[in-house]
Amino acid sequence: MSFHALHHGELPLVLPNAWDVPSALAFVRAGFPAVGTTSFGVASALGRPDGDRATAAANAELARRLGRLPVYVTMDIEDAYTDEPERAADYAAGLGGIAGVNIEDSTAGRLVPPAAHAAKVAAVKERRPGLFVNARVDTYWFGQDAEIAATVARATRYAEAGADGVFVPGVTDPDVLRTLADAIPVPLNVLAVPGLSPAALGELGVRRISTGSLPYRAAMRAALTAAEAVRDGGAVPDATPYAELQAELTAHARAEDG
Template sequence: MPDSESENAREFAALHHGDTPLLLPNAWDHASAALLADAGFRAVGTTSLGVAAAAGLSDGARATRAETLRIAKILGADHRHLVSIDAEDGYSDDPAEVADYARELAEAGAVGINLEDGRPGGTLTDPAVHAAKIAAVKEAAPELFVNARTDTYWLDRQREETPARLRAYRDAGADGVFVPGVSDPAQISGLANGFELPLNVLYRPGGPNIAELGDLGVRRVSLGSLLFRVAIGAALEAATAIRDGRTAGQSAPSYADVQRLSG
């Protein structure tokens, strides 16, 4: 990895150990990522739902391998931000195939990858299999920040296995752990303080804010598909408002503003 890319990887890892949690907003294309970078977000993630839905594909079904790599190449070439890629479960049960894909993401300029143990169909991957994927990725692309996600809370399955799964992923070489769906402060604190790795949680509207999550020990807060859902919701709201004779769009970026994002 060239020195500049190594520096980016080290910077991204360091963002997980600051005084406040890393707030990682999730983009789905170049414009959304560039807009976030221009607003001061040094790092952005991708949302697998946003990438999939924008391409007319299903999320969590191993349907977006090529599209995710395409987005990674576009975002990785833009040096305004550091980018972490949501790669579902690596799109394979074969650790070698997942490692090859992770290497492609790193070569595209990504500094991080999310790997989830949720499977197509709503079940959970055997933790030993997921740990093998993590180990293979760290061997193939050692500077890539592996955020090991367990979907025990997200899918509401086998929650009692959460600590053991996280330990297995830590021991396999993960750089951080991600438990989307956990919302109880006591449970968050227990997970945050039960491992040596930075804990990532998903922001929930109406739930603890960034400062409160930081006080619980959380080191990274992702927005997941929230921004994408807000964006398409706002588009629908504007279209229906105009259809119904109401005013809309006053706060939208101008044509010139969007053109500058790709300048």
């Protein structure tokens, strides 16, 4: 099944978001057919905040290393690290064998004009027609023009420019989700919504569910819990055995060196 087809299955595609090779390998081991990345996780691992265009080089390297995985990979590339459509296309085209990219219509926490984002989408699709371009609409995420009409207008503009899907993070209201899914002409992607299963979100019209930075943030919490347990003499939590992770990384390195 193609990456595009995964957005049209019986249930929405659940896309876990990795931040490095080991997290991506863990998701592959768990049986996910596709893996995304989280720009927050990648930026945080660099000691940088999300959305300040600090992850371009790290994401390019991560794409190179994940491109050999036996599943589809889609990269979160913030706003493509540029205001220029052709430079955005250059960056996306240089990401090797990945199946898709997620490009947001905001820079430094502010929405950009929809025409500017549509131009980026069009440039990327012209350069790599087979790449699944997921256009992120940040109206609800940043609370700017956070209403259905403005969101649909942006999403429709991006779909007309060639976007294969639209990501609207920050929406949790079922009625809003259903209205957006009905109005947007391409598959709707949202973040996981507490209390709504994939089946329930699918009934609302959602076709892709991203974990976003949740796994990364959960891993940070788990790391702190483990360290505190050792310090305080508490019960040490279960963890994946060292030998298992070492063997997995060794196999991946050999495949890379191939």
